[in-house]
Amino acid sequence: MNFNLQDYLANGVEYILNDAVRSCLKNPKESLFLLKFSKHAKKATEIRQEHAENGQNIPVFLIASITSSCNLHCTGCYSRANEECWDGEQLNQLSAREWEEIFRQAKEIGISFIVLAGGEPLLRRDVIIGACDFPEILFPIFTNGTMLNDDYLKLFDEHRNLVPVLSIEGDEEATDARRGDGIYRQLTDSMRSMKENNIIFGASLTFTKENLPDLLSNEFIDGLHDFGCKVVFFIEYVPINGETMDLAPGDGERELLFEKLMMLRQEYSDMLFMSFPGDEKTSGGCLAAGRGFFHINSMGGAEPCPASPYSDINVKDTSLIEALDSNLFKSLREGGILMDDHQGGCVLFEHKDDVERMLGWNDG
Numbered sequence: 099m100n101f102n103l104q105d106y107l108a109n110g111v112e113y114i115l116n117d118a119v120r121s122c123l124k125n126p127k128e129s130l131f132l133l134k135f136s137k138h139a140k141k142a143t144e145i146r147q148e149h150a151e152n153g154q155n156i157p158v159f160l161i162a163s164i165t166s167s168c169n170l171h172c173t174g175c176y177s178r179a180n181e182e183c184w185d186g187e188q189l190n191q192l193s194a195r196e197w198e199e200i201f202r203q204a205k206e207i208g209i210s211f212i213v214l215a216g217g218e219p220l221l222r223r224d225v226i227i228g229a230c231d232f233p234e235i236l237f238p239i240f241t242n243g244t245m246l247n248d249d250y251l252k253l254f255d256e257h258r259n260l261v262p263v264l265s266i267e268g269d270e271e272a273t274d275a276r277r278g279d280g281i282y283r284q285l286t287d288s289m290r291s292m293k294e295n296n297i298i299f300g301a302s303l304t305f306t307k308e309n310l311p312d313l314l315s316n317e318f319i320d321g322l323h324d325f326g327c328k329v330v331f332f333i334e335y336v337p338i339n340g341e342t343m344d345l346a347p348g349d350g351e352r353e354l355l356f357e358k359l360m361m362l363r364q365e366y367s368d369m370l371f372m373s374f375p376g377d378e379k380t381s382g383g384c385l386a387a388g389r390g391f392f393h394i395n396s397m398g399g400a401e402p403c404p405a406s407p408y409s410d411i412n413v414k415d416t417s418l419i420e421a422l423d424s425n426l427f428k429s430l431r432e433g434g435i436l437m438d439d440h441q442g443g444c445v446l447f448e449h450k451d452d453v454e455r456m457l458g459w460n461d462g
Contacts, residue, residue, distance in 0.1 A: 128298050131233075131258035138210070138234040145208030154419065156208050159391035161404060164197060164225045165217040166396045170242050173276045176336050180407050182395060183217045190397045194224035196414065200394065201232045203418045213238050215404065217396065220245040230257040238263045238329075240302055244281065246288040254297050263300040263331060264288065268312050286325065293326030300329030300370075305355070306345040314358045316365075323366060332359070332373040336405040384445045387430040388422045402430055406446035408453050429456045 146156040166183050168175075177183035192200075204212060212235055214226065220241050229237045236259050243264040254260050267273040270282040292299045301322055303313045312318060313332070322330065332355060337343045347355075355373060362371050385391055386403035393401040399409035400421035411424040421427075430436055433456075435449050446453060 125296050125298065127296065128258055135233070135236060135259065142205075142208040142210045142234070145206075149207065154422070155388060156422070157385075157388050157391045158209065159211045159213065160200075160204055160209050160418075161213045161215060161391055161393040162197070162200065163215045163217065163393065163396050163404065164219050164222045165191065167221050168217040168242070169221070169244060170218070170277055170281070172242075172278075174335075174342065176405065177217065182404075182407055188396070192396060192398050192414070194222075194228050196398070197225045198228040198231070200413060200418065201229060201235060205232055205234050207418060209235065209418075211236050211238065213240060215240045218242055218245065220250065223250075226253070226260065229260060233257075233259050235259060236261065238300065238331075240265065242277065242281070243285045243288045246291070251291060251295055251297065254292075255295055258298070261298055261300060261329070262292070263302050263329065265302045265304070267304065268309055268318060272309060272312070289325040289327065298328050299326070300331060301327050302331045302333055304333045304335050305347060305351070306335040307347055307351055308345065310347065310351050310354065314355070314362075319362060319366065319369075323369060327369065329370045329372070330362075332371070334374065384436040386436065386446060387427040389431060389436065392422065392427070394421075400424060400427075402427065402446060402453075406450070406453060408457060410457055426453075426456055 142158075146158070149156045163177075163182065166177075166188055167185075168177075168183050171178070175183065201212065212229075214229065214237050216222075218241060219226065219239050226237075226239065229235070230253070238261045240263045243262075243266075246262065250262075254262060264285050265277075266282070266285055267276050273282040273285065274280065289299065305313050319330070334347055335345055337346050359371050359373060362369075383389070384403075386393075386406060391403065393404050394413055395401055395407065395409070398412045398414040399407075400411050400413055401407055401409045408426065409424075410426045411421050413421055430446075430453070435452060436445065
């Protein structure tokens, strides 16, 4: 049985929604929202198809890093190592009004899903409140889970297009080892609160060569299921430098994940499983740079993906449509790098010298 991630993202919004509706049959409030959202998603698909007929590919997903601040210092954090997340004063960050304009443009061109990331996105309550006004878009909010208070639970209950996705590394020992003492307990407490309030939430699992078998175990998935988790994202570890390349998943891990995900989708019919970036071999290459998604950083730079923090255009100065046709994005899509094979982690990480050369950073 084949699973093509690119088709799933680019043409399969209905698949995602059907799985999500099925997983929420015992939650009338959530099911009603998803049925309404499915109508918006079908319209968005038609809009993307119209753009495609005019030679413009519009991805289903946008990843928006709405802040460079974070209240944690997780071991191996790519954003901190890459200086896209830092402590202290946050300069040149997009305002809530500017993010709302991005959301408006995304709706108009047919983007159905905007992942809110950071830093820690719950630090930007102003942006998240702005997202409430766009029920046509589903906003998965990738959070460390430490700031989920009663006010946020009320907001998520009233605005079902906001879906918290909690980052967890496995069991208590593994999670606290990377994220800090007591974080696992905070996460599980937050999960219980959301289950009690019938709020749909997901889990984000960063997998490496070392921890993938544990994350794929039925014991661990059963635990998430019992907490009420409905969506599970497997996020492939991206090395922060050459010294951590040995942790990056390779073809063996991708094959294991691919096979196990097919089984999990059958065994847990009330949960939705997705992988990012997924098995690139079955998806026709990396989906960055607008093929399946793209990234906007906290200062407005349009980047191929969060793991490739390079930009030659800023959405403060241009539209999303123009950003998708930036010289860097077009060069990546047309130059063959995204289709290249790689050892593990991220093809753009391995080709960062080539990406910098495209930007003229390595000239001479």
